[in-house]
Amino acid sequence: MSTNLIILAAGKGTRMKSDMPKVLHAVAGAPLLVHAMKAGMALEPSKMVIVAGHGAEAVTQAAQAYEPASEIVLQTEQNGTGHAVLCAKDALQNASGDTLVLYGDTPFISAETLAAMQAARTTFDVVVLGFEAADPARYGRLVMDGPRLQRIVEFKDASDEERDISFCNSGVILCSNIHMFELLDQVTNDNASGEYYLTDIIGLAHAAGLSATAVACDEAETMGVNSRADLAEAEAAFQARARADALENGITMTAPETVFFAHDTFVGADTIIEPNVVFGPEVTLENGTHIRAFSHLEGAHVSRGAVVGPYARLRPGAELSEDVHVGNFVEIKNATLAEGAKANHLTYIGDASIGAGTNVGAGTITCNYDGVFKHHTKIGSHAFIGSNTMLIAPVSVGNQAMTATGAVVSKDVPDGAMAISRTPQENKPGLAVRLFDKLRAKKARQQKEGK
Numbered sequence: 001m002s003t004n005l006i007i008l009a010a011g012k013g014t015r016m017k018s019d020m021p022k023v024l025h026a027v028a029g030a031p032l033l034v035h036a037m038k039a040g041m042a043l044e045p046s047k048m049v050i051v052a053g054h055g056a057e058a059v060t061q062a063a064q065a066y067e068p069a070s071e072i073v074l075q076t077e078q079n080g081t082g083h084a085v086l087c088a089k090d091a092l093q094n095a096s097g098d099t100l101v102l103y104g105d106t107p108f109i110s111a112e113t114l115a116a117m118q119a120a121r122t123t124f125d126v127v128v129l130g131f132e133a134a135d136p137a138r139y140g141r142l143v144m145d146g147p148r149l150q151r152i153v154e155f156k157d158a159s160d161e162e163r164d165i166s167f168c169n170s171g172v173i174l175c176s177n178i179h180m181f182e183l184l185d186q187v188t189n190d191n192a193s194g195e196y197y198l199t200d201i202i203g204l205a206h207a208a209g210l211s212a213t214a215v216a217c218d219e220a221e222t223m224g225v226n227s228r229a230d231l232a233e234a235e236a237a238f239q240a241r242a243r244a245d246a247l248e249n250g251i252t253m254t255a256p257e258t259v260f261f262a263h264d265t266f267v268g269a270d271t272i273i274e275p276n277v278v279f280g281p282e283v284t285l286e287n288g289t290h291i292r293a294f295s296h297l298e299g300a301h302v303s304r305g306a307v308v309g310p311y312a313r314l315r316p317g318a319e320l321s322e323d324v325h326v327g328n329f330v331e332i333k334n335a336t337l338a339e340g341a342k343a344n345h346l347t348y349i350g351d352a353s354i355g356a357g358t359n360v361g362a363g364t365i366t367c368n369y370d371g372v373f374k375h376h377t378k379i380g381s382h383a384f385i386g387s388n389t390m391l392i393a394p395v396s397v398g399n400q401a402m403t404a405t406g407a408v409v410s411k412d413v414p415d416g417a418m419a420i421s422r423t424p425q426e427n428k429p430g431l432a433v434r435l436f437d438k439l440r441a442k443k444a445r446q447q448k449e450g451k
Contacts, residue, residue, distance in 0.1 A: 001097045001098055001121075002045075002046040002096060002098070003043045003044075003045050003046065003097055003099070003100055003118070003174075004045055004046055004048075004049070004092055004097060004098065004099040004100070004177055005040040005043070005045040005047070005048045005099070005100050006085055006088045006092075006099060006100070006101045006102070007033065007036050007037060007040065007048070007049070007050050007051065007101075007102045007103070008051050008081065008084045008085070008102070008103050008104060009021070009023040009033050009036075009050050009051060009059055009104030009105075010051050010052055010053025010054065010056075010075040010078065010084055011023075011053065011054065011105070012054035013025075013054075013226065015226050015227040016227060016228060016231075017228070020055065020058070021055035021058060021059055022105055022225070022226070023036075023059060023062075023104035023105055024055070024059065024062055025225065025231055027107055027225075027231065027238050027263070028235065028238045028239070028242070028260075028261060028262050028263040029262035029263055029264075029281040029298075030262070030264070031062050032104055032105050032106075032107050032225055032234075033059065033062055033063060033104040034062065034063075034263070035107030035108070035263065036102050036103060036104050036105075036106060036107055036109070037050075037067055038066075038263070039102065039107075039108075039109045039110070040100065040102050040114075041067070042111035042114055042115075043100065043114055043118070045100075046096075046097060047071065047091070047092060047095055048069065048070040048071065049070070049071050049072075049088040049091045050063045050070055050072050051073055051074075051075050051084050051087050051088055052074055052075070053074065053075045053076065053078065056072070060072045071091050073087050073088050073090070073091050075087045079195055080193070080195030080196040080197055080198070081101075081171065081195075081196070081197060081198035081199075082187045082195075082196035082197050082198045082199075082200060082201075083195070083196040084198075085184060085198055086185075086196070089181050089184075092177055092181070095177045096177065097176070097177060098121060098175065098176055098177060099174070099176070099180045100114070100117070100172070100173070101172060101174075101180075102172055103172070103224065105224050105226065106170070106171075106172075106222060106224045106225075107225070107234060108221045108222075108223055108234070108237065108238075109129070109170075109172065109217070109221050109222070110217070110221055113129065113215070113217040113221055116215050116217075117129060117172075117215050118174070120213055121175070123211075123213070124148075124212055124213040125175060125176070125179060125205060125210035125211050125212065126173065126175040126179070126201065126202060126210060126211070126213075127173070127174045127175065127212070127214070127215060128149055128152065128169065128170075128172070128174075128202065128213070128214045128215070129170040129171075129172035129173070129215055129217060129222070130142045130167050130168060130169060130170060130214040130215065130217075131167075131168055131216060131217055131218065131219045131221070131222050132166055132167055132168075132216065132219065133166055133167075133168040133219060134219065136163070136166050136168055137155075138155040138156075139155065139168035140152050140153060140155060140158075140168060140169035140171075140199055141153045141158055141162050141163065141165040141168060142165065142167045142168060142169055144167065144214065147213050148211065148212065148213060149202060150202075151203050152169050152199035154197060154199065156192040156193060157191055157192055167214070167216070169199060170217070171199075172222075173198060173199075175201075175205075179205070179210065180201070182208075183201035183204045183208070184196075184198070184201060186204050187200045187201065187204065188200075220237060223237065238263070239260055239261065242261040242265070243256040243257070243259060243261070246259075246267055246273075249267075249269060250269035250270055250271075251267050251269070251270075251271050251272075252270075252271070253273045253274075254274060254275060255274075255275035255276075258275045258276045258277075259273050259276075259277050259278075259279075260277075260278045261279050262279045262280055262281045262282075262283065262298070263281065264281055264282060264283075265279045265285075266283070266285065268285055268286045268287035268288070268289070268304075269287050269288075270287050270288045271285050271287065271288065271289045271291070272290045272291070273291045274290075274291065274292045274293040274309070274310070275293050275294075276293050276294045277291050277293065277295050277296075277297075277309075278295075278296045278297070279297050279298070280296070280297065280298025280299065281298060281299065282298065282299045282316070283298060283299070283300050283301075283314075284300075284301045284302070286301075286302065286303050286306075287304055288304045288305055289302045289304065289306050289307075289308070290306070290308070291308050291309060292307065292308060292309030292310040292312070293309060293311075294309065294310050294311045295308050295309035295310060295311065295312045295313065295314075296312075297313075297314040297318075298315060298316060299314075299315060299316025299317060299318065300314035300316070300317075300318035300319070300332075301319050301320065302314070302320045302324075303320055303321050303324070304323075305322045305323040306320045306321070306322065306324040306325070307325045307326070307327075308326045309326070309327070309328065310328050311328045311329050312326050312327065312328065312330050312332075313331045314326070314331075314332050315332065315333035315334070316333065316334065317333060317335065319335070319337070320332070320337050321336070321337060321338050321339040322340075323339055323340045324337045324338075324339070324340065324341050325341075325342040325343070325344055326342075326344075327342075327343065327344035327345050328346070329346045329347075330343050330344070330345065330346070330347045330349070331347070331348045331349070331350075332349050332350075333348075333349070333350040333351070334350060334351050334352075335349045335350060335351065335352040335354065336352075336353045336354065337349075337354045338353075338355050338356040338357075338358075338381065340356050340357045341355065341359075341360070342358070342359050342360065343359075343360040343364070344360075344362070345361075345362035346362045346363050347360055347361075347362065347365070348365045348366065349364075350366050350368045350369075350374075351366065351374050351375065351376050351393065352368070352376065352377040352378070352379065352391075352393075353376070353377075353378050353379070354379045355379055355380040355382065356381040356382070357381055357382040358379055358380070358381060358382060358383045358384070358385070359383075359384050359385065360379075360385045361385050361387035361389065361405070362387045362388070363387050363389075364385050364388070364389045364390075364391070365389075365390055365391065366391045366393055367390055367391060367392045367393060368393045374393075376393055376394050377391045377393045377394070377396070377397075378395075378396040378397070379391075379396070379397045380396075380397060380398045380399035380401065380415065381399050381400070382399060383397050383398070383399065383400060383402065384401075384402045384403075385397070385402075385403050386402065386403045386404050386405040386406070386407060387405045388405055389403045389404075389405070389406070390407070390408045390409065391409050392408065392409060392410040395409055395410060395411065395412060395413075396412045396413070397409070397412075397413040398412075398415035398416065398417065399415045399416070400416050401414065401416060401417050401418065401419070402417075402418040402419070403418070403419045403420075404421070406422055407420060407421040407422065408421045409421060
């Protein structure tokens, strides 16, 4: 059966103390909203509708950057979760199959949990996601009768007996699209908050002769983010899980608590990651790579046998082929290094292609930006770039070519040639001694005059 997805993302998030919509605050390099969308995408939804409100333009941009086919609808007034879901009614008016409601500030619902909800839908008309709360606090309570869910009671409206229940409501609900909106059309705001509760559809479903159940998940999956403290807790939870998964999948980390992954980091088996490595989004490490300490990678692809760092930075567009070495204080941006190429010290390579087996000496810079445009540097295979070479792009250095130390290369270097570009050195006998004597005498006069 096909599934449609509604993600509620309209709230401002007052406790975040931010002008930015709550769902756009990031965990592991991606907005909370994107985490929720990724969770829902596991069901391969026919339609995805995002209910936006505060900061709708920014929310729209983030949602459609991740999934261009997502549809955005507006909730102009915050009148409760039931009202928010009803805002998606027109967008799903002709949709078939089931509809799942998720929340843009709840990033960790797993694919396995959603599959369990789908399985329960083969028996029950309405499926709610619940969890056993260590501290039920102010969560809504799930009132069960065996496998059947009788009703959901919000804390404000619960009796003392109902408040003793520890099985709590996550807010995630799955039912047929037709029933979702037929039931919501009957919901009223006759409650302590004066809001339209999505949870009220359970009682209405029973009245209509429909069945309901609750599927349980681990409480950690239902973690909602409402404050900066929650955001930090969510980041820590993500990283703990990502580190555990990496270790389980054959990754060596000597100090895993110091390694930070992004939401989409892919690391192949037999990779070694040393302490204090940070991954930004869109990084792929093939099997058998070695990322040394204090390196930062984002938007990069690192092939088998490559060594990165320590203290290296790979920026978006960095493509390292097999057995490439990128060493300390080297920055690579929008550049390809072919098999066996090396840049081991104090170098910037941007908007460039480096051939196989080429060695780039310390202090080399591809001068790629003229203040308006970026220009490309091409270096052939088995070339040798001398230390402190300035490559003024656009420029090319041929196969087996060489640049002398300290060269400023502004013209193409043919295959096998050596580029030498230096100001002739001239030595002035005794000038250094005379100059220092003059400067020291001047400093002494100034100190005497109190300057």
